[in-house]
Amino acid sequence: MLTIKDISASVDGKEILKGINLTIKAGEVHVIMGPNGSGKSTLSKVVAGHPDYQITNGEIVYDINFKKKNLLDMEPDVRAKEGIFMGFQYPVEIPSVSNEEFLRAAFNEICKYQGVEDMDPLDFQDFLKEKMDFLGMGEKFINRELNVGFSGGEKKRNEILQMAVLSPKISFLDETDSGLDVDALRVVGEGINKLKRRDNAIILITHYHRLLDYVKPDFVHVMYDGKIVKTGEESLAYDIEKNGYDSIIKESQN
Amino acid sequence: MKLIDRISDFPKYRKNESWKYSDISFLKEKEFQIVQEDHHHFINSDFKKKEFIGDAVVVFIDGVLSIKDSKFHEDFTILPLNQAFLRYPEKIESSFQIPESDSTFVDNLNRVFSESGVYIEKKSTNKTLIQLIFYGENKKTDIPILSSPRVIFFGAENSNCSFLETHISCREEFLTIPVTDIILEKNSTLNYYRVKHEKNGTHLGMTKILQKENTTFNAFLFQGDSPFSRHELSVFLNEKYAKTDISAIYASKGSNHIDNQVSVYHQSPDTESEQFFKGLLKDSSTAIFNGKVSVLRDAQRSYSKQLNQNLMLSNKATIFTKPQLEIDADDVKCSHGATSGQLNREELFYLQSRGVSKEIAIKMVSKAFADEALNRVKEPFIKNYVQNILDSYFWEI
Numbered sequence: 102m103l104t105i106k107d108i109s110a111s112v113d114g115k116e117i118l119k120g121i122n123l124t125i126k127a128g129e130v131h132v133i134m135g136p137n138g139s140g141k142s143t144l145s146k147v148v149a150g151h152p153d154y155q156i157t158n159g160e161i162v163y164d165i166n167f168k169k170k171n172l173l174d175m176e177p178d179v180r181a182k183e184g185i186f187m188g189f190q191y192p193v194e195i196p197s198v199s200n201e202e203f204l205r206a207a208f209n210e211i212c213k214y215q216g217v218e219d220m221d222p223l224d225f226q227d228f229l230k231e232k233m234d235f236l237g238m239g240e241k242f243i244n245r246e247l248n249v250g251f252s253g254g255e256k257k258r259n260e261i262l263q264m265a266v267l268s269p270k271i272s273f274l275d276e277t278d279s280g281l282d283v284d285a286l287r288v289v290g291e292g293i294n295k296l297k298r299r300d301n302a303i304i305l306i307t308h309y310h311r312l313l314d315y316v317k318p319d320f321v322h323v324m325y326d327g328k329i330v331k332t333g334e335e336s337l338a339y340d341i342e343k344n345g346y347d348s349i350i351k352e353s354q355n
Numbered sequence: 356m357k358l359i360d361r362i363s364d365f366p367k368y369r370k371n372e373s374w375k376y377s378d379i380s381f382l383k384e385k386e387f388q389i390v391q392e393d394h395h396h397f398i399n400s401d402f403k404k405k406e407f408i409g410d411a412v413v414v415f416i417d418g419v420l421s422i423k424d425s426k427f428h429e430d431f432t433i434l435p436l437n438q439a440f441l442r443y444p445e446k447i448e449s450s451f452q453i454p455e456s457d458s459t460f461v462d463n464l465n466r467v468f469s470e471s472g473v474y475i476e477k478k479s480t481n482k483t484l485i486q487l488i489f490y491g492e493n494k495k496t497d498i499p500i501l502s503s504p505r506v507i508f509f510g511a512e513n514s515n516c517s518f519l520e521t522h523i524s525c526r527e528e529f530l531t532i533p534v535t536d537i538i539l540e541k542n543s544t545l546n547y548y549r550v551k552h553e554k555n556g557t558h559l560g561m562t563k564i565l566q567k568e569n570t571t572f573n574a575f576l577f578q579g580d581s582p583f584s585r586h587e588l589s590v591f592l593n594e595k596y597a598k599t600d601i602s603a604i605y606a607s608k609g610s611n612h613i614d615n616q617v618s619v620y621h622q623s624p625d626t627e628s629e630q631f632f633k634g635l636l637k638d639s640s641t642a643i644f645n646g647k648v649s650v651l652r653d654a655q656r657s658y659s660k661q662l663n664q665n666l667m668l669s670n671k672a673t674i675f676t677k678p679q680l681e682i683d684a685d686d687v688k689c690s691h692g693a694t695s696g697q698l699n700r701e702e703l704f705y706l707q708s709r710g711v712s713k714e715i716a717i718k719m720v721s722k723a724f725a726d727e728a729l730n731r732v733k734e735p736f737i738k739n740y741v742q743n744i745l746d747s748y749f750w751e752i
């Protein structure tokens with residue numbers, strides 16, 4: 102469904118991604134781990150189309166409804182409309198824009214693009230309420246300004262709410278499990294698990310295996326210095342948490 | 356008639372600091388005419404439906420008070436200025452208590468050309484709204500019109516009032532010099548709204564307020580764009596416990612020029628003032644914010660806060676922002692700040708990453724920027740009124 106081929110990317114001439122290859126098929130869950138600064142967030146931002154990054158090499162092919170599309174040619178909003186989603190490591194606060202207003206605008210834009218009729222505001226409220234119940238989110242979230250003054254955990258839940266509303270095909274969730282208390286972790290973990298379907302794929306960027314108690318991965322990748330240096334199964338995540346990255350990094354350098 | 360023929364020292368205005376970035380020498384050689392009497396044209400009902408939102412509405416057409424088009428209300432004494440001179444001479448006299456502000460140029464221009472004005476007094480505590488509409492008629496004239504209306508408003512002791520001043524015009528070329536004098540007697544409150552959205556012409560407006568003991572003046576100012584627009588607000592906190600809170604939005608585009616001049620004079624102890632100005636600038640437009648706070652030696656325990664924020668929607672636009680603090684008292688709390696920034700890239704990207712197109716994301720973020728000031732407007736219909744004007748501004752982004 103998504104093929105990342107030999108992608109290199111830089112900021113102001115400084116190379117951050119140095120030839121990434123990753124193939125993601127429908128129904129799969131991938132985990133990306135790696136030390137701080139190894140390029141995990143950069144990779145997801147490159148997929149989402151952040152304007153700070155120049156792609157110096159490679160391509161990203163998005164295969165949807167039997168059509169192959171070149172993701173790098175699309176504006177970020179078009180990628181989102183095509184079904185690409187990124188859960189931000191640091192969700193942005195936008196004062197004065199209400200959470201609901203924003204969600205409805207996003208939802209309607211996506212409907213329009215996909216040729217589906219707009220939902221009227223009342224129906225949308227019901228639709229939203231259903232998603233929020235399912236994520237155990239209180240109503241008070243929805244009338245507040247977008248992410249403004251949300252606690253770290255509330256912001257992450259809000260990211261998952263957006264994912265639930267937009268039902269994307271490919272979701273990069275960048276440290277969505279960081280900063281969550283045990284109960285929130287369970288809610289978010291179970292939420293992600295419910296959003297996982299046979300026709301979509303999820304990429305979890307994380308430092309810990311604890312989220313994997315709720316969402317079972319098919320592959321675990323390790324990133325280091327802008328490259329994927331190792332790919333394994335779920336057990337790799339436990340391994341890393343116990344022994345750190347040292348041996349993997351050494352191995353890759355030989 | 357040329358301006359230069361009536362105002363011999365015209366070019367001297369620029370000696371005043373507040374005119375540093377605003378040059379109106381283009382007016383000097385222009386011909387203007389003044390409309391002398393009440394029009395015979397009634398404002399049509401469509402216009403009334405759309406623009407009349409006050410309980411009482413006072414209409415000026417091309418600078419001339421039109422009693423026929425106005426709407427009266429028992430809460431307000433409304434009289435043409437020349438009649439008020441005869442009937443309440445001591446009141447009119449007392450309106451001259453308002454001290455002169457630093458720049459007297461606009462005030463003087465208005466006096467030289469003023470043919471028409473209105474006297475308004477509010478006595479009750481009823482929460483009623485008076486609206487003043489300054490309207491430029493949709494009629495062709497060979498020589499552009501100069502209008503110079505004057506308003507004198509009294510908020511009686513203990514009164515409470517909302518006052519909306521709207522400036523709209525269908526004319527293509529004109530010069531308007533409207534001046535509003537406000538006197539707030541002890542314990543009174545005034546919510547003042549000024550909405551300038553003429554599309555064309557030159558606007559040199561002024562509002563002066565004298566606040567007595569324990570009065571509250573809340574203002575919201577909007578300057579929509581036209582080729583040249585300037586508004587001066589001078590607030591005199593003349594007696595103790597006088598409080599003023601000013602918020603404002605200005606939105607410029609094209610090659611237009613918007614000038615905001617605010618001066619707050621703390622003249623007595625325990626007075627408070629706040630200024631919150633937000634500017635949006637598009638294309639190659641220019642805007643000015645000159646915010647002055649003066650605290651006299653006697654005005655101990657005064658509090659003043661000033662903030663000017665600008666959103667630059669184009670890198671060809673220019674903002675001149677200048678706080679001016681003159682503080683002679685020692686026990687005061689004053690703060691000020693000014694920022695100007697582009698749209699926040701991270702905010703835009705966040706919205707885009709959820710499927711919102713760049714154009715709509717820009718609109719959402721700029722609207723959010725303006726809302727921080729607009730949300731201070733308590734009356735929902737005035738808020739809507741300004742919101743609609745702003746929406747069309749954002750629409751063109």
Ligand SMILES: Nc1ncnc2c1ncn2[C@@H]1O[C@H](COP(=O)(O)OP(=O)(O)OP(=O)(O)O)[C@@H](O)[C@H]1O
Binds near residue numbers: 137
């Ligand atoms: N916009 C940018 N400007 C400058 N440097 C950047 C930018 N984005 C990323 N970098 C640099 O690229 C490297 C990788 O950053 P990235 O955020 O992708 O790491 P990460 O793997 O997500 O780390 P963490 O685990 O701490 O979240 C870092 O050295 C970072 O400083």
Ligand SMILES: [Mg+2]
Binds near residue numbers: 141143190275
């Ligand atoms: Mg990261």
